[in-house]
Amino acid sequence: MRDVSIIGIGQTPVAEHWGKSLKDLAAEAIQEAIKDAQVERVDALYVGNMCSGTLNGQEHLGALISDWVGLRGVEAVKIEAACGSGAAALRLGYVAVAGELADFVVVAGVEKMTDRPGQQVTAALAMAADADFEAQNGLSFVALNALLMRRYMHEYGVPHGDFAPFTINAHKNAIGNPYALFPHAVTAQDFCVARMVADPVNLLDSSPVCDGAAAVVLCPTSLARSLGARPVRIRASSSSTDTIALHDRRDLLGLEAAALSAAKAYRQAKVTPQDIDLFELHDAFTIVSVLSLEACGFAERGRGVRLGTEGDIAIGGQIPITTMGGLKARGHPVGATGIYQVIEVALQLREQAGANQVRDAHLGMAQNIGGSGATVVTTILEAVE
Amino acid sequence: MEIARHWRLQRHRYGLVGEVCNHCGVKIFPARDVCPECNAPAKTPFTFSGKGEVYSYSTVHHPPEGFEPFAPYVVALVRLAEGPLVAAQLTDVEGETIEIGMPVEMVTRRLRDDGNKGTIVYGYKFRPVVVGRASVEAKDASVRL
Numbered sequence: 005m006r007d008v009s010i011i012g013i014g015q016t017p018v019a020e021h022w023g024k025s026l027k028d029l030a031a032e033a034i035q036e037a038i039k040d041a042q043v044e045r046v047d048a049l050y051v052g053n054m055c056s057g058t059l060n061g062q063e064h065l066g067a068l069i070s071d072w073v074g075l076r077g078v079e080a081v082k083i084e085a086a087c088g089s090g091a092a093a094l095r096l097g098y099v100a101v102a103g104e105l106a107d108f109v110v111v112a113g114v115e116k117m118t119d120r121p122g123q124q125v126t127a128a129l130a131m132a133a134d135a136d137f138e139a140q141n142g143l144s145f146v147a148l149n150a151l152l153m154r155r156y157m158h159e160y161g162v163p164h165g166d167f168a169p170f171t172i173n174a175h176k177n178a179i180g181n182p183y184a185l186f187p188h189a190v191t192a193q194d195f196c197v198a199r200m201v202a203d204p205v206n207l208l209d210s211s212p213v214c215d216g217a218a219a220v221v222l223c224p225t226s227l228a229r230s231l232g233a234r235p236v237r238i239r240a241s242s243s244s245t246d247t248i249a250l251h252d253r254r255d256l257l258g259l260e261a262a263a264l265s266a267a268k269a270y271r272q273a274k275v276t277p278q279d280i281d282l283f284e285l286h287d288a289f290t291i292v293s294v295l296s297l298e299a300c301g302f303a304e305r306g307r308g309v310r311l312g313t314e315g316d317i318a319i320g321g322q323i324p325i326t327t328m329g330g331l332k333a334r335g336h337p338v339g340a341t342g343i344y345q346v347i348e349v350a351l352q353l354r355e356q357a358g359a360n361q362v363r364d365a366h367l368g369m370a371q372n373i374g375g376s377g378a379t380v381v382t383t384i385l386e387a388v389e
Numbered sequence: 390m391e392i393a394r395h396w397r398l399q400r401h402r403y404g405l406v407g408e409v410c411n412h413c414g415v416k417i418f419p420a421r422d423v424c425p426e427c428n429a430p431a432k433t434p435f436t437f438s439g440k441g442e443v444y445s446y447s448t449v450h451h452p453p454e455g456f457e458p459f460a461p462y463v464v465a466l467v468r469l470a471e472g473p474l475v476a477a478q479l480t481d482v483e484g485e486t487i488e489i490g491m492p493v494e495m496v497t498r499r500l501r502d503d504g505n506k507g508t509i510v511y512g513y514k515f516r517p518v519v520v521g522r523a524s525v526e527a528k529d530a531s532v533r534l
Contacts, residue, residue, distance in 0.1 A: 127453040136398060137419055138476050140500060141512065142449065142456045147464045150447035151476075155466075158445070158489050202447045202464075251466055251474035252425065 009235035012041025012221035018335030026116035029217035041221035047106035049080035052093030052113040053339035058128040086132035088374025090342020091381035112219035113340030132375040134249035150202040153291035160306035167290040168195040169312030178329030180359035185335030216337030240384035242268035261380040262299035277301040284345040286373040342372035353387035402512040409435035439495030481516040
């Protein structure tokens with residue numbers, strides 16, 4: 005088992021890229037990552053993506069993209085775990101390098117969502133849920149998260165407005181991120197009057213889906229140093245699942261897969277939540293931010309909201325989250341998000357986060373969630389001096 | 390037009406038929422043949438009463454494709470009297486105040502159409518239990534389809 009590092013990163017802005025196809029976006033991110041890594045050889049390519057079949061009429065992305073970026077012949081495959089596809093692909097890239105089966109691996113996440121109208125996108129995203137017992141009953145993906153939010157508000161007596169700090173914080177941080185979809189501030193007032201999507205979830209509780217691609221290059225840490233790059237070491241990589249359907253969960257608000265995945269990661273890295281300097285969590289909806297913080301040990305059950313209201317989630321706070329805008333304001337091109345999160349942690353650890361720099365960032369955690377908590381991949385990264 | 394798929398689910402959708410685990414007694418919906426509690430094989434059919442209460446709910450304003458004609462509609466997690474949670478729409482709730490804990494009962498309603506010439510898909514929804522209204526056994530209601 006080898007130690008693995010990230011030695012190159014590349015990302016496109018998250019935007020409505022009318023002029024760029026899925027292939028174009030993937031190529032842009034991958035070529036930037038390979039250039040950043042300064043590698044001359046790639047042994048494998050893993051592509052994270054959720055909706056290429058339903059929204060782009062295209063599967064078989066491994067072969068499509070490997071050829072398109074000049075890696076014809078290289079081992080390549082698409083990996084899918086709903087909105088967790090990006091980090092799921094990273095997990096397998098990590099396994100290939102750690103397991104000594106490949107030296108230089110490119111992991112890319114890509115999603116092209118703007119070629120089809122809204123209802124088709126909503127239907128495609130609903131495939132992250134149970135087809136027969138959730139989607140067929142008319143439950144949209146937003147509705148499932150709304151059910152979680154309403155239950156949480158009921159059990160812990162939390163008013164909707166208490167979730168506003170998560171959105172306000174994400175937007176504030178997006179201003180300093182040139183790749184962000186929504187680099188503008190949002191106020192508590194904006195949050196209160198935002199249109200309902202599936203109550204109590206309103207437009208500003210919900211992350212925007214869009215186009216984007218992001219890529220990293222992995223290699224053994226021992227090789228990383230000799231390449232002269234600024235490696236970021238993968239201290240831990242773990243993945244867990246839970247039931248796909250909300251109604252089958254043992255503990256609806258416990259986000260068990262996140263708790264399990266985080267516990268495995270902490271064990272592998274030999275750290276506790278107190279050691280984590282920043283957390284790129286999966287803020288698909290404000291409720292998921294709160295449940296993630298609780299499941300990963302940053303707050304007790306029912307008290308996660310206070311990390312927002314008390315300012316702990318800010319860049320200068322106890323546990324900075326969404327430091328470059330998160331899913332809410334950087335954007336959520338679903339299959340690519342997991343890679344964007346890891347890149348943002350890497351930028352923080354490399355001290356390249358500009359106005360959003362978290363001071364003394366040594367250990368960062370990224371957590372990517374598929375569906376309503378059914379697949380959770382956690383990655384802990386460390387700066388290598 | 391996924392006739393075989395909908396046909397496979399008819400006992401679930403029209404009869405609220407799940408399973409009971411003979412080993413630990415847990416009631417299971419939807420049927421999955423293996424007990425989620427004790428992992429024993431669980432293939433004995435069990436017909437739920439259709440009675441339950443609202444565990445959580447939400448009104449969908451932006452439906453996925455195929456559900457647009459019905460929007461806005463209410464979806465819920467319903468805690469069935471026998472134990473399991475089920476995800477379903479609430480029906481006959483126009484003008485009603487929905488509350489967590491309110492008693493509901495299963496009825497069979499139209500879920501969606503598969504286009505103009507496609508199958509009409511029916512399934513379970515839950516309506517508020519109204520005091521004074523004759524309570525209908527879920528099983529009988531579905532047979533009268």
